[in-house]
Amino acid sequence: MADKLLQVRGLNAWYGESHILQGVDLDVAEGEVVTLLGRNGAGKTTTLKSIMGLVGRRAGSVQFRGGETIALRSDLIARAGIALCPEERGIFASLSVFENLMLPPVVAPGGLDVPTLYELFPNLKERSRSQGTRLSGGEQQMLAIARILRTGARLLLLDEPTEGLAPVIVQQIGRTIRAIKQRGFTVLLVEQNFHFAATVADRHYVMEHGTIVDMIRNADLANAMDKLHDYLGV
Ligand SMILES: Nc1ncnc2c1ncn2[C@@H]1O[C@H](COP(=O)(O)OP(=O)(O)O)[C@@H](O)[C@H]1O
Numbered sequence: 001m002a003d004k005l006l007q008v009r010g011l012n013a014w015y016g017e018s019h020i021l022q023g024v025d026l027d028v029a030e031g032e033v034v035t036l037l038g039r040n041g042a043g044k045t046t047t048l049k050s051i052m053g054l055v056g057r058r059a060g061s062v063q064f065r066g067g068e069t070i071a072l073r074s075d076l077i078a079r080a081g082i083a084l085c086p087e088e089r090g091i092f093a094s095l096s097v098f099e100n101l102m103l104p105p106v107v108a109p110g111g112l113d114v115p116t117l118y119e120l121f122p123n124l125k126e127r128s129r130s131q132g133t134r135l136s137g138g139e140q141q142m143l144a145i146a147r148i149l150r151t152g153a154r155l156l157l158l159d160e161p162t163e164g165l166a167p168v169i170v171q172q173i174g175r176t177i178r179a180i181k182q183r184g185f186t187v188l189l190v191e192q193n194f195h196f197a198a199t200v201a202d203r204h205y206v207m208e209h210g211t212i213v214d215m216i217r218n219a220d221l222a223n224a225m226d227k228l229h230d231y232l233g234v
């Protein structure tokens with residue numbers, strides 16, 4: 001694969017005594033959008049957290065831009081250019097949209113400036129002085145994504161950005177992810193909704209019981225529907 005940005009090999013992760021990831025192998029090339037699909041509890045969130053160094057213990061290899069990060073602290077992983085947008089979004093209720101945007105530290109050059117972010121997310125511009133609590137779920141998700149685009153991170157880990165959102169907002173998130181890709185960002189995305197995943201991704205990994213069990217190119221997704229229904233139990 002050309003220009004491999006992230007290479008994960010034999011990644012194991014534990015929460016306390018619980019051995020959750022049991023040898024995860026995956027690659028993400030520069031500029032790709034790749035999804036992690038799988039049932040609840042398969043280990044998708046744990047995979048994103050482990051890449052970010054946010055689990056109790058991890059072992060194996062996580063190379064970013066050819067450099068090994070497995071022994072790095074999470075703040076140093078962030079400095080290397082990886083950012084996580086967590087499922088719970090983490091918008092500060094008492095801060096305004098603008099203040100929330102400015103919150104994460106810039107780790108590298110190449111992040112988007114605020115005018116560019118407001119161009120990409122017009123809703124956020126209109127709401128820039130609104131408090132975090134006044135935002136809809138969709139606006140909070142947009143803000144959570146916008147905020148990490150400012151930091152200069154090149155690899156964005158998005159955990160179920162469409163969860164709980166109305167179809168029209170899901171479409172907006174889809175447009176946003178495609179726009180991010182066009183600007184050269186790389187995305188690893190956890191999704192439950194493979195119909196949505198098909199509209200944004202180049203490839204899909206399927207997880208079961210803490211490992212990757214399949215990889216499907218987006219162009220082959222239509223032919224893989226039966227298999228996917230089995231994997232996902234839908
Ligand atoms: N903080 C935690 N402590 C202990 N077990 C956890 C913790 N978070 C998740 N788990 C367990 O790890 C497994 C994988 O969870 P998770 O990565 O959240 O799955 P997914 O995102 O695919 O739904 C589940 O069995 C879950 O119960």
Ligand SMILES: [Mg+2]
Pocket residue numbers: 044045046087190
């Ligand atoms: Mg999850």
